[in-house]
Amino acid sequence: MAEIRHRVGIRGSAADIYFLLTTDAGLSRWWTRDIRGSGEVGSVIRFRFGGDGPDFEVIELLPDRLVRWRHRGHMPPAWQDTEILFELQPEGKQTFVNFSHYNWREAGEFLAHCSTKWAIFMMSIKSCIETGTGHPFPDDVHIDLDE
Numbered sequence: 001m002a003e004i005r006h007r008v009g010i011r012g013s014a015a016d017i018y019f020l021l022t023t024d025a026g027l028s029r030w031w032t033r034d035i036r037g038s039g040e041v042g043s044v045i046r047f048r049f050g051g052d053g054p055d056f057e058v059i060e061l062l063p064d065r066l067v068r069w070r071h072r073g074h075m076p077p078a079w080q081d082t083e084i085l086f087e088l089q090p091e092g093k094q095t096f097v098n099f100s101h102y103n104w105r106e107a108g109e110f111l112a113h114c115s116t117k118w119a120i121f122m123m124s125i126k127s128c129i130e131t132g133t134g135h136p137f138p139d140d141v142h143i144d145l146d147e
Contacts, residue, residue, distance in 0.1 A: 002104035004115045007096055008122045012129035014064040014088040014095045020125055020134075021067045021086050022058075030124040030134035044072055049137050054079055064088060078110050097122060116143055 010017060020026035027035050027045070034048035041061055047053045054076065056069035067086040071079045087098040099122055104111055120141045128134030135141065 001102065002107035002111055003100060003102040004104075004111065004118055006099040006115075006119055006122050008099070008126055009091075009094040009096050010126045010129050011094050014090050016129055017088055017095055017097060017125065018064045018067070020128060022061065028136060030128045030136050031121055032137040034137075045069070056084065059083070076110070078104065078106075081105075097125060113143070 020030055022038055024035050024038050027038060027047075032047050032049055032053065034053075035045065037043055037045045037055075039058065041058050043058050045056050045058065047056070052075050054071060055073035057072050058067075059070045060066060060068035065088055069084045071082045071084075074080070082101060082103045085098075085100040085102070087100075089096040089098060099118065101114065101118060117140075120135075120143070124134040124136060124140065
């Protein structure tokens with residue numbers, strides 16, 4: 001199985017980052033503005049990018065430490081059965097976000113595309129915390145003409 005991993009140090013608290021990962025208001029500030037459904041374990045979050053997008057079930061929450069989702073639904077097909085993990089690690093004046101998107105069936109061009117986009121969105125979280133302004137879709141950095 002293939003995996004995407006990123007690690008970003010953010011000058012901010014784990015509590016502030018956790019809020020961005022676990023609420024509709026927070027998630028809409030860094031990933032996509034069209035979101036609904038975040039909440040406790042068992043809730044299904046619907047992320048939309050121009051009308052379509054992935055659904056994720058919240059499967060684990062440890063306040064200010066860990067957020068884990070499992071892909072649900074059919075879009076995109078390559079994400080079926082994948083999971084996303086955000087681990088928050090406070091260290092000095094920063095909190096590290098250790099990100100994983102794992103259980104990919106194969107490594108290929110789409111995984112490479114998604115890895116780059118996840119890096120962009122991790123930087124959006126960083127910007128959101130450190131400057132007050134994230135860059136969620138559709139205001140994110142586009143890496144190809146089809147976005």
